[in-house]
Structures are given as C-alpha cells and as structure tokens.
Amino acid sequence: PLDNPKTINLGKMLFEDAQLSKNNTMSCLSCHNPNLGFTDGLPKSASNKKGFFTARNSPTVINAGYATRYFWDMREFNLEKQVTHVIDDNLEFNTSFDTIIRKLNKNSNYQKLFKAAYGGIVKNDINERSISNAIAAYVNSLKSFNSQFDKYVRNEINEYPESAKRGFNLFMGKGACGSCHFAPIFNGSVPPFYVESESEVLGVIQGFDSINPKLDEDLGRMKNGLKADNYPFFKNSFKTVSIRNIELTAPYMHNGSFLSLEEVLEFYNLGGGAGMGLPVENQTLSSAPLNLSKQEIKDIIAFMESLTDIERFTTLMN
Template sequence: MKKGSLLVLTIVICFILLSGKNSERPYQSIMVTKKVEESYQINFLNFQKEVDKLESLTTFERSKDVFLSIKKQVLTTRLAYKEIEFIFDYYQTPYNGTFINGAPLPKISEYFDEGNVIAPSGLQALDEAVYEDYSLENFNHIKVLAKDLKVHVDHVSEIHLPIRLKSSQIIECIRSGLVRVFTLGVTGFDTPGSVNGITESYISFKRMRKTFMTFEAGIYPEARPKFKSIVNLFLEGEDLLKSNDNFNEFNRLTFLKHIINPLYAELLEFQNLNNIRLEPYKKHAQNYQAKNLFDIDFLNTNFYSELVYLPLDNDKTIYLGKLLFEDPQLSGNHKMSCLSCHNPKKGFSDGLPKSLSNKEGFTTLRNSPSLLNVGYSTRYFWDMRASNLETQVGHVINNKLEFNTDFDAIIEKLNKDSKYLKLFKDAYAGISEKDINQRSISNAIAAYVNSLKSFNSTFDKYVRNEIEDYPQSAKRGFNLFMGKGACGSCHFAPVFNGSVPPFYLDSESEVLGITQGFDSINPKLDLDLGRIANGIQIDKFSHFKNSFKTVSVRNVALTAPYMHNGSFKTLEDVLEFYNLGGGAGMGLDIDNQTLSKEPLLLSKQEIKDIIAFLKTLTDPTGFVVEKKGSFISH
C-alpha cells in the first residue's frame, strides 16, 4: 500500500475512534449520502427526459391520437417526478410551487416575477388540461404548458444539480414526504384531472423506502430493529396503496393510523438511535421533534410570529393578553371587548351572521371567525389583510364599527391603572422606553390569541391511539372528507385550514361563489369583493375577486352560522353548497372560482357522515391556558 493511502486510512480510523458514539460515523454517512445523491441525480435526469418527450409530442400535427399520446405521457412524466419530489420540493420549494408542481391557479410570487401574475403552469396544470375535452384551444394550451415546463426544468437542473446532502436532511425529506403523501397525494389535491393520487403516492412511497434503505450501510446495533420496522411499515404502506388504488374507496384513516403516523415517529427514533444529529436544513413550520401529525406541537406557531415584539409563548404576556382581551375599556365607548365577538362558549365566535357593531342597529361587515388555532397562519381576517397576530389587533382597534379608537387613547387609560402598570412592567420592562405602548399591547393580545390551541378532540385522541372508540360514521366521514368530498384538498390536515403542507409556509384563500343565503333555486352572488379589496397591492388581481381565507373547520360544530357572510345556517347547508359545486355549480357566472363547479355527488348519508366527523373535531379543553401550575379559564 502506498504511504499516502496508508496515511489517509490511518487518519480516517483515528477520526472515527476519537469521534466516539455521540456522532454519526463519517465513512458510513458519506456512503449513504453519496448513494442517495447518485440515485437522485439519475432519477432527476430521467424526469427531465420525460419532460422532453412530453414537449416534443406537442410539436406534432394536432390530432386526437396525438392528444391521447400526450395524455399518456403526462401520466408517465408525473410518475417520474414522484421519484424525486420528496427531495426536490424540500430544496426548491418556491420554484417547485410556482413552476413545477404547484396548484393550477394564477400565482403572485415574492421570489419570481415580483408584483406580476404568473399564469398557471407545471404538472398539476397539465394533469388538469389533458383531462379536458380535445379542442384546438386546449391543445395549444397544453403545448404552452409543456414548453414552459421544459424551460423551467432545464433551468432548475443547472442550479440544482449536483445535489449535496446530509443524512439528517435525507430523513427530514422523507418525513416531510410522508406529510405530503397524506395531505396532497391521497386527497387528490395533486391530481385535479386524473385523480391518480393513490398510484402516484405508491411511487413516492416506494422511492422513499429505497432511499431510506441506504442507511443500512451504517447502522448502530441498537438502531437495527428500528430500521427493520421502518422498512416493513413502508412495505405495508406500499401494499395498501397498490391494492386499494380506487380513489373513493381508499381507507385514509387506516393509512394514517397504521402507516403514516408510525413511520413519522419511527424515523425520528431511528435518527436518534443511529446518532444522526438533528440539524434540519430547511426552515419551516413543522416541529421536527413531533412524533405524530396530530400532536399538539406538530406545527410551531412561533414560525408564524417571528417578527413580533416578544415571542408569543410567554406566560406573563398570555395572562396580560387575556385581561386585555376581556377588558371593555379598550374600546372607544367602554362597552365592547374582544369577548363581544369571540365567545369561548361558541368556539370564540359569536353565533351571529355578522357581529354587532358599536353603533346600535348596525353590524360589522362580516361573520366573526373562530380564534381557536388561528395562530397557524401567515395571513389574517377573511380578506387576509393582516400579516400577523399583532397587526391584526390594530385593525380591530381602529375600525369604526368595532373598537373605534386608537392606541394613544388606550395607552392613556392603561397608564392610569396600577394593575396594568405592574403587569406591563413585569412582561416588557427594558424593551422600550415605555412599557405600555402600541407594540406591547398588540403583543400581549396576540400572545393570548396564539395560546388558543385546540388539538385534543375525540378525533385527535383516536388517531394518536389514546382512545379506542370512535364512531363508525365519523370514520366514514373522515375518509370522505379527505377523499371523495375533496374537503381535505383545501382544509389541509392537521389544522384543517388553508395553510399548505408539507411545510405550511403559506395560507390560501378560495373563491367559492358564496351566495346571499343558501338558495340553490335562485342563487345570488354575495357582493363582498373579499381579498381583492383588502388594500394590499399584491392582492389587487382579478383572481382574488370574491376570494376569502380558508379557515379551520376544527370546532365548527360550535361556530354556526357559516361563511364570511354568515348566511349558511347549518353544516347541512354548507355541505350541500359544496355538493352542488359552489356558486358556479348552481349556475352563477364566476370566472375565477377555485372550487370545481362539478357536483361531488355525495349522498345524504355521506353528507351526514362528513358532519359526524366534523363534530369529532370539537375540543373544549383548548379553552384554558396553564400558568405556573394552575389553570386559567378562558
């Protein structure tokens, strides 16, 4: 052996011995990452090749036969993409969501073509287009989509490859991939035309298993049983996906309880047992230490409140915020408090179509939404005009129909109250020249609102295996909600709101064609313009007309009436509205409706089952906050 080689080998052996058991074995780690990198690059180049084939087909002379060939190639191309998605989306999230596999809707991106509308593009748009009827117009549309996809894939390959990975990042990619499969794959979100989500999820699952199996090259003895258990769970998941590929019949609840949640937990356990350092590369809302998609801490609300005055998970500010939340002296007439519109007994809503204003005989413009779990969002209010919970407070204080006052007046009142002077000093001393100021008031109220978390419902306990009994109707309802009913493709698990998985970086609004009351015979479109009129420049685009925030359906049994205008009195009305295809499905002319106008064809029993599931999302235990060993009733 040459002296140089011997020296290198000696150094490596010494490094391994000195590094001890508290760190990952360097040589094995390099072997694992190198194998994954090589495999990923092969699969990416194969995807690129399939995109090239697709684009070339669109250059042929237009005919129905060519159209069918394109349709088949779109399916093939999408399956090739599923081999790389769990890694590609982790590293290229904005680019992926904008150009490669984002929802087939117009987009306003802060990363690309800032300030302008980006037309629908990518694989989801193609999946939708090739399942529309053949026509010259549609063929030309598909041709543009295919050409754009090729341009974007070619571009990203130059900056994305070769990829460099760490073992910890590979595991995080897989765990996020599990979330993606469950929330976007088997729900049909990702396949709006083909409804091929089960088959595509199978391909994703199979690739994630093969990627994980590269860790076999360097396993500590104590991690080996966990490695085998994870591989078996993947194989069971693949069997379930392959043997039950009928979209409407696939049992998503079984998949969640017996495959997704156990895998999500055991991958973290394996990482710890195999001494792979916890060092996530990507910043996102998932709490990497969570072991279950429905753990109360699966998502971290601190992610959504990074720029606040003081972190919102602070006992002192939560307690102070609760007092301010309930105090009518914050309003101009000393008669209204936050409780006026957000009653704990009504899920922190008020039970009215539109909330009462400070002027007798008048209401506010919209229905009062629940505040439970409201912290899991990037935008606030129905029209999404506020960017965080602190700024939301100011909108209420300044609104002429609500508190009808300003911060200066409130500060003057609070400075005359010795109790508040002490509480603000205890919580905020030393941050600013004066303890009671606009930011500290807003921060305290935001901290309290952020604490209103509700993840101990009957459903949560069942999927966390804390209870065994769960109604059969609710089981059927969950599967319908996440499948045929298409509810879960807008109300994303686990919060069941519009925060988009798997990284929960953005919050969505939808155009549903909400009517003035539920009248399916003579429907009239509600006149509220919604998001397009919220005063924010980047939202002043036609596709945001009549668009409203997708709020959580947790505790929905407590918060009737429904929708932004409060015009749907019952959950039955809401489900029937969706069942008919929204406003457009009922015959209204709505160019930008994001809800499909096609009827869902839900039976009366299926609607009852979905409502049965929704009722199991009720959680009154979330109405208390623990403080220094005691509980404070909300």
Template sequence: MAGFPTVSAKKPVAFLMWFSLVLFFFNLLFSAYKTETATARVTSAVKAKFLQDLEILQAKAAALETQLLLLQKNQSQLLPAQQAFLEVKKAYKRTEYLTEYLDPDLAKKLNGAPIPKVVISDADYLALDQKEPLFITLPPEGLQVLEELLYAEEKPDTAEAYRLAHLISETATNLKTNLLHQPLTDKQILESAREEMLRLMTIGITGFDAPAAGHEIELAYIALEPLLEVVEFYEKAGSGKATITAKNAREKLQKTAQYLHQNPDFDTFDRVHFLRTFADPAYAALNQLQREILINSGAENQIIKPVNDLASSLFSEDFLHTAYYAKQDRKDQNPQQIVLGKMLFFDPVLSSNNLRSCASCHNPQKAFSDGEIQSVAFNEKGTVSRNSPTLLNAIFATAYFWDSRAGFLEDQIPEVVKKTDELHSNYEEIVAKLAQSAEYKKLFKQAFKEQGKNTLHATTVNRALSAYLRSLVSLNSPFDQFMRRETETLNASAIRGANLFMGKAACATCHFAPIFNGTVPPRFLESETEVLGVTANADFTHPTLDADPGRAGVVKTEVFQGAFKTPTVRNIALTAPYMHNGAFKTLEEVVEFYDLGGGAGLGLNVPNQTLPADKLELTAQEKLDLIAFMKSLTDATYEKEAPLKLPLFTERSDLNNRPVGGRY
C-alpha cells in the same frame, strides 16, 4: 552497589490513565471518521440515484412532447398522449421529495396548482387605503394544468398542451443542470424525506395534485419508494443505534408502502386506518432517524420553522411551532404576557365607550366566534361587514382577515382597535386609560421586564394580545386523541366522514390536515384563499351570488374576485353561521352547497372559481358522516376561558363596574 533506578508506583498508574485517555480520543475520532465516511457514502449514493431518476424524468418528458406533437398534427390519438403523461407524472413522483426541498420554485413549475398565481411585489397591509399593492399575475403551468387539458371532456387544445409539455421538459432539464454539481447533506436528505412523508399524508392521499387522471394512491406509493431507498442506504452504512433506528424506519415504511400497494382504489381507501396504523408511525420513525443521524453529525437544526422536529405525530398538539408565525417574540411563550393578553382581550376598556371588548365578537363558549351572521357594530349601530371567525388555532396562518390583508396577528389587532364599527378607539386613549390602573401597570412590568421603565405602550399592548391569541391552540378533540392512539374508539360515522373529507368529498384539498385550514403542507408557509362562489343565502333553488369582492378589494385583480381565506373546520360545530357572510345557518347547508359544486355548480357566473364545479353526488348518509367527522373536531378546552374578574382602576372608579367581556 549500583542498582536499577527506582520507579515510583504512581508513574505506571499515571501512564495508564494517560494512555487510556489517548485511546479514548483516538476511538472517538475514529468513530467520527467512520460515521462521516458512512454518511458520505449515503449522500453520494442518494445523489447518484436522484440524478438517475431526473434523467428518466427528462426522457419521459421528451417522449410526452413527441406524442403531443403527433397529436397536434393528427398523426396520433389522445390515449397514447395520456399514457405518456402518466409516465411523466410517475417519474416526477420519484424525484418529488428532493425536488420540492432543493428547488421549490422549479417544483411549482413542474407540478404547481392549476390556477393563476398572483405575486405581490409591494404590499403595505397597514395602509391599504393610502397605497395599493403592486402585483403581477402569472398563468398556471405544469403537470396539473396539462392533466386537466388532456383529461377534459372536450377535445384538448393540442397547441397549448404541446406548449405546456415543452415547458415541463425544459424545466426538468434545468432542474438536473441546477442540481448536477450541488452537494447533498444528511440534513437535506433526511428533512426532504420527512417532508415527503408529510406531503403524502396530508395531500398525496387526498388527490390534491391529481385533478383529473386519477391514480392518486398509486402515485403516493411511487413517491414513497425513494424514501425507502434512502432509509435502506442509512441502514446498510450505519452502525450501532443508527442502524437499529434506520431498520425500524425501514420496516414501518415497508408496511406503509404495502398498504398503499394493496389498496389502490381512491374511493375505498381507508385514510384513517392508513394514517393511524401505518403512516403516522412511519413519520415518527423518520423523525427519530433524522435526530439520530443529525445529532451524531453535529448538524441538528436550531432554526425555528413551522414544523416541530420533535413532534412524533401529525396530530401532536405541538406539531407546529406557534412561535414561527409570530411577527415578534419568535420564541417560547412568555406566560406573563399571556396572562396580560387575556385580561386585555376580555376588557371593554380597549374600546372608546368602555362597553365592547375583543370577546364581544369572539366568545370562548362559541369557540371564539359570536353566533351572529355579522357581528354587532360599535354602539349597536347595525353590523360589521363580515362574519366573525373562530380565533382557536388562528395563529397557524400567514394571512389574517377574511380577505387575507394582514400578514401577522400583530398587524390585524391595530385595524380592529381603530375601526369605527369595531372598537372605535386609538392607542393613545387605551394607554392613557391603562396607566390609571395600578394592577395593569404591574402586569405590564411583569410581562415586559426587558423594556425597562417604559413597559406600557402600543407595541406592548399588541404583543400581549398576540401572545394570548398564540396560546389558543385547540388540538385535543376526540379525533386527535383517536389519531394519536390515546383512545381506541371514535364514532363509526365520524371515521367514515373523515375518509370522505380526505377522499371523495375533496374537502382536504383545501382544508389541510392537521389544522384543517388553508395553510399548505408540508412546510405550512402559505395560507390560501379560495373562490367558492358563495351565495347570498341558502336558497339554492334561486341562488344569487354574494357581492363581497373578497381579496379583490385588497388586490384589485379578477383572479381574487370573491376569494376568501380558507378557515379551519376545527370546532365548526360551535361556530355557526358559516362563510364570510354568515349565509349558511347549519352544517347541513354548508355540505349541500359543496355537494352542488359551489356557485358555478349552481349555475352562477363565477369564471374564476377554484372549487371544482362538478357535483360531488354525496348520498344522504355520506353527508351525515361528513358532519359527524367535523363535529369530532370539537375541543371544549376553552369554553370557560374568560377571567373571573378584570384589573381595578385606582384613579377611575367609574370603570370598575365594567363586565368581563363587555356588554355587547
């Protein structure tokens, strides 16, 4: 009898497995579609709000033009123009996060520093004695320049004020036109929000771009508002973990904004409490949101850049990528190269007389400086021309030497090797000597395996030294530990000093957190020089201007006369004497110099001084507090950094008695 066909028991199981697999992929695709649709709604909403804010900026800029035209014709008073200016600045702050990220050149035209900009178009930093760099000098423009005009003690140049306002209005219009048809991505929105948070933490609350009118904390609050809106968009549009992450970021940003709103006074604003309790956790939450959204969208960033996206705090030891600042080896550090570089750094065999090493002028017990006014010259014949700065955290810069003539550490090393008053050597001689040491040859082979048989040459010597210098990251001071919330205590005087440093004393407008050097946040792409009018000594009653031309000796323009690289103040308690010429023996003298307004404040002729000449009028206690803060930046990690012994020479026994670090 015919019956129904027999069905194997395995077939339903196989069918169910197949069906489950199809359902899984369908859900995955649907989820991806939902995520893509949700983020598309966010990017569309953010762009619409941004364009709306740009329209407001245009309108406010046009109103400012009108007020300044009336002022120029004596048909209005200065106060309405000042009020119109503040409205423009507030409108700009609402657009700042995306403007700075999407079009940094136009952003500089809108709100750049009030000093001339020198653009070097053809610079050969390794052969400056043969070829001078070509440059053009651009006059300053933008809101900060106009602010100084409108809030100066003397009557403003109304024609110049109107011209500047017209340029601002024109730039705002160009910005909107440029961005009108530009699509926005999650990556751009989230990165720009995180950058703005860094900008607020490092320069917004310091008054960096508010040179005269004040309202610094209010402007920081206004700059934060669009970030809150962005996060709220993601919270409403997201689902699952993304919503939870966005909610966490929103709550932390709200607390940050609330503190700014409730504490608007610049002088009494507690920056340490603000950063530690509110802003730094909000930055970490924004970081977490960025990773969550971008990983889900497949847009996570793999490009090495200065700021480490994985660092959860402004004061994390890995906040900046050392690899970004390297000319070569822009990747994770090679430990074997560091070991080799350390040996070379402390080895006097690099000098022509085998008595002098890099460590002769950069002693780890003095934070890699040497305690001299100017370092002792080769063969102890006088001194070199400038003071020896610390090498700790030196990697976090885009310019080297006091006059910023080298762009990378790898460019700095050859000059030191070859200079007659420093190591007085050459690479042919160095390589020939190192080749006579079996230990050194082995170290080079281990450090540069990819080079094949030829691992010992000038380039590998430079790369090893650079690798070692890159490893000298010193970001674990008592202040850092307190700001990272690893400890609950920090000297009260140091806390007051930190608030002064980032506030009334205006130190942090040149020495930017977290390195407290001149590398400018939030992108940390440019290292500044400053003209301070440094005196020849600490006699402030009868001051004389130091004669060193500084950067003007490299780029021959009056703008750079007396300009020097802004060094870090980290470990400053160990690096006396101070300034490029070692003019000041104590931190008390340094603070006094700044309190008096630098060279111009002392009455010297320094027409291009970038340091404000106004006296700070710090009290005796405030000066002590500033010093206490700077001392809290001391990190003793590298005090015993020198190796116990150096590699032996099998063919040159006369070199085996050379001391670690050299004789002088």
C-alpha cells in the same frame, strides 16, 4: 416571543377588557366568545352602533397562530398588527392606541403587569407594541388539539364512531374537502411547510337558496387594500379557515349565510355558486357536483363534529 406566560396572561386580561374600545362597551370577547368557539353566533358581527353590523362574520381565533394571513380578506400578515385594524375600525373599537395607553396607565395593576412582562425594553412599558404583543400572545395560546379525533389518531382512546371514520375518508376522498382544508389544522395552511395561507373563490351566495341563488357581492381578497392581491383572480376570494370546533361556530362563511353544516355541505355538493348556474369568475372550487348522498353528508358532519375540543373549551370558560 408569543409563548411567554406573563404576556399571555396579560393578553387575556386585555382581550376581555372593554376599556380598549372608545366608549368602554366592547372587548375582544364581544365577537370572540369562548362559549361559541370564540365566535359570536351572528351572521355578521354587531358593531359599536346599535342596529348596525360589520361587513363579515366573526371567525374563530382558535388555532389562529397556525396561519400566516389574517381576516377573511387576508389583509394582514401578522397577529400583532391584526390588533390595529380592530382598534382603528370605526364600527369596532373606534379608538387609538394613545387613548388606550392613557386608560391603562391609570390602572396600577396594569402598570405592574406590563412592567413584569415588558420592563426594560423601552422607556414606557405600556405602548402600542406591548399591547399588541400581549393580545397576540394570548390569541396564539388558544390551541385546540385534544378532540375525540386527536385522541383517536394518537392512540389515546380506542373508541371512535364508525360514521366519523367514514366521514374522514369522504372528507379526504370523494368530498375533496381535504384539498383545501389541509390536515392537521384543517385550514388553508399549505403543506409541507405550512407557511402559506390560501384563499378560495367558492361563489358564496346570499343566504341558502339553491333555487334562485344570488351571488354575494363582497369582493374579498381582491379589494383588501394590498396591491399584490388586487387581481381579478382574487375577486370574491376568501381565506380558507379551520373546521376545528366548527360544531360551535355557526353560522358559516364570510357572510354568515349558512345556518347549519347541512347547508354548507349541500352548497359544496352542488358545486358552489358556479355549480348552481351563477357566473362566478375564476371559481377555484370545482363546479362539478360531488354526488354525496344524504348519508355521506351525515358522515362528513360526524367527522367534523369529532374535531370539537370540548375539554379545552371547558378549561377556557372556567
């Protein structure tokens, strides 16, 4: 199970330990910094090679347990197995579980902690599954439900900005944001059972240029290596991520093209790539302009910023 305190604490140590990478230079924190909402603040994440970057933006791992598909292209179905992709990737940890196991076995504290958490299950307590399970348990523990919005809807506080109230109504109504970012996680986990994670074709562009837009060339879900997803309607399709703590996680989109929430809202306001006149195949976002005023955009942003769980992040940083 992913709710064992012993495995969660062990997973936190592993999450922060650079020994998991080939040259002991990268840890999970390299791309998932608590100070930045467990992202890295870069358009595309830095790799283990100086001057080189990975293919995509680093998404937050907060509330990752409330999804059923992982990575922007949705190539993995399991939090534990997600760890393997990072360890194997030649731009990320670029190593193997066998190498990591040898390193951890040299540390008496790790031996003690793995035995306490996984002793008696198999012969060797430090193994591929126990490492992956511990990291997954820690990631699964990163939950954010104590924002100003949450406290207000639970009747724990009486004050809530009028602009955020208007923004919530616009988010769920005229802006149609809530038709893809489903409450209460505000991600693509589909109600009422929340066991399916959605992706969308938005026609994301390269940089924010509404005058001469250029479609991002990343094929996304269609080329994630899964036969079941290799269809034209998944071309340029990417996971719908949570907007919780979005105030902390700029830049935005899978390619980090949008530097501010104002740019994100303007992109949607114009109808995505197709609304800008680009030939986007199978765009799932309506190309019709939303006709949101500048004030309405400010109100939606006010609502989204009210989803920042500052107290929770302060706890994590301490």
